[in-house]
Amino acid sequence: MSGKYVASEIEGKWQKRWADAQVAFVDTAVPGNEFYMLNMYPYPSGSRLHVGHGRNYILGDALYRRERMSGRKAFNPMGWDAFGLPAENAAIQSGVHPREYTMGNIARMKEQLFALGCLYDWSKELASCDPAYYRWNQWLFLRMWERSLAYRKTAPVNWCPGCRTVLANEQVVDGRCERSGDAVEIRDLTQWFFRVTDYADRLLEGLDHLPHWSERVKTMQRNWIGRSEGAEIFFRVDGLIEPITVFTTRPDTLYGATFLALAPEHPAVALLATRSGRGREIEEFVERVRRESRLEREAEGGEKEGLDTGALALNPATGRAMPVWLANFVLPEYGTGAIMGVPAHDQRDFEFARKYGLSIEPVYRTEVAEIDPAAMTEARPHDGYLYRSGSWDGTPNGPEAVRVAIRWLEEKGFGKGKMGYRLRDWLISRQRYWGTPIPAIHCPVCGVVPVPDADLPVRLPEDVDFRGVEGNPLERSEAFVNTRCPKCGGAARRETDTMDTFVDSSWYYFRFLNPRDAERMVDTARVKRWLPVDQYIGGIEHAILHLLYARFICRVLRDMDLVHLEEPFERLFNQGMITRLNPATGKTEKMSKSRGNTVSPDELIARFGADTVRLATLFIGPPEKESEWSEEGVAGAFRFLNRVHELCLRLQELPAGPDAPADTPLRRLTHRTIARVTQDASEFHFHTAVAALMEYQRGIGEALDSGSEAPAALREAARTLVKLLHPIAPHLTEEWWQRFGETGFLVEAVWPVADPALATSPDVTLVVQVNGKVRGRLSVARGASESEAMALARADERIAAWMDGRELTRTVFVPDRLLNLVVR
């Protein structure tokens, strides 16, 4: 081999050897010394593993290698989130079956992972589109159905016209489909849901026990669950048998409630329409509001539209009649779909009342303020204390006022305390082919019947044509749709909805422990031994999608006694995105295929090698933040690896010398570097670890040049350098491990341990300050006393000059750090 660093030669050789040795890398567990790491698994739809997206694989691999070298039994599995819309959309355009498209993408991505030198436990590989995997989605669905955690209902749901399917609320961002960007419409459809709202409190409470998750993600989940404390109040309405129930966070303002407003979708609206003389008007209003897309209806500053139904409700506190209105700003899915209007203290209610001439009655005031409702220009804050509120009068604003109101409501039977949530049930139906078929059968006699366990999996049919097709192709597959009712044996039709792909990803982390198990979904004993996942690495985009669903399904499995844990992921690391200047827009944007500013790793690997790409990616900045990609950074990384290579060539030619494990400057540098790199790598701060290694490389070179270092110290430095650099640049370092005459894989070698006696130097620089300003530096022996330092300081000309003619009033001495002389 030539003296020059030729990345391709070295990397090809080691990638082949690692691939051959894969089986040996898969460990059996040793309890108490385990490490289970999970990269957010790639989507095959992202057919190119571009550098931006690839950062978490490189990060994950580097951490995995370091953990292995630290003697932990680690495994790093890979699963493919293989179902999804992109594959099906590609099929519609090209006619290629989604399976073929998906498998091609997986193969391509695997090649790129190998090319980057990433080690995964391929024996645990799984893909969600495999019937051996998705049958357990179906099995889980059936268990949830038995427990009423899966159910079917007709409800206004989000419909994406571009994807031609319904979406979960979590997949709607600012009124648009998070995938296609189309404005989402609201349609009344009968769909399958998971009852995630039953778990709202547990999901919320659990966040308090995740100290290793970022505040950012936890806040996002808290906001999404959106719990608010309040009360339900029942209002009797003339002509209705059932009272109308309202949710409010301010039951203490009940005396100020002057109207009720219902969502046009409220179930009582139909009755009100027939009873009042305004049936036609009401129907028209309902129609008009429902035609508005969610985007229009929730738009900020949208005009408040209302219609008086003519019905009257009774305010249980004041005994007065309140008109019942319909209002476009009342949303059917939050609370009860009905509100009580308190115009005096709520800006939205105030505007509505002003527009339609409804009365305004303040119930809070401060000591001084006398309030004239007619003079108000906006709603008043809940300032001061209650008045005009019967027995509640004089109660100051605050939690106590709410408690007083709830106690009164409960005593009188007019209402009760209640929590409100923003979170809604998880809509899992999708009107698409490429997903897990929902295991249900529609029988004209028996109704909706579950598929018996023995008939699982319900497989996707193969005889499907995709090209230019409208709607769900499953509906046109006779072989799939036509079946027999498992109960009565009569002719029946199969459910053609498939599941949201987030169902697949909600439990795959359990499946890595028994990927080929045909007997059960999860292996409870192995889960007990390995879970929770020690370290999860993923992007922030899953903060309230995947990560909320996974926490939910984990709890469901726990309640089924299949797993022991409440939280699946102990540590969560959100790597930041890589941005890059987009030549088309002139702006720095996140790297993505759709924006056309990606950097292909293939090209960079061909030019510089995988080690350079890995180094540049890790060195670019702190991994939790987003960082801008630069070509110059890659060149810098390449230069450094060349310097390492050349240094290793010189170290290789060392003459054999006597062992002299002395305390030398190089040995001190070696052990200080071990301490730094070990610490940095454990915090994912590979960028500072690289900085330490750059200093180390230069330090070893200088030690060599000096000619005075003990050969033993140089030999130690050579091996330490490749060990510490290995997680970051694995190929070059494996090569040098071997050339230095070591045997076995470096990835299986022992991570070096810093000798604390050597990691600290015998001399320290003591800073001398006068009145808090640095005026000099002294080199003293570690542990020097205050009087020794004082003597040295007085002997220093410069310091003496600063003290000259002034009175020393105080000295502050921090051993090994500083001496501060306070003078007057």
Place this chain on the structure above:
RNA sequence: GCCGGAGUGGCGGAAUUGGUAGACGCACGGGACUUAAAAUCCCGAGGGCCCAAAGGCCCGUGCCGGUUCGACUCCGGCCUCCGGCACCA
């Protein structure tokens, strides 16, 4: 509006149980090598001021104030940016 996070050189960033601000890299300038260039290596550099030079002084971590011998770090009040939620009752 509510909640969370962040503001440090030309740039990416380093340093926080309060103790030398700017490690490491990029870009830049100078030098060595070379016929020359590239590549490589070495040196320099926060801003301002004094000095022939050696060297020295002042200012400086978004802004204002506080605590302290000493503040990027702690406290109070602001400003800006990023992210989440929001006609949510």
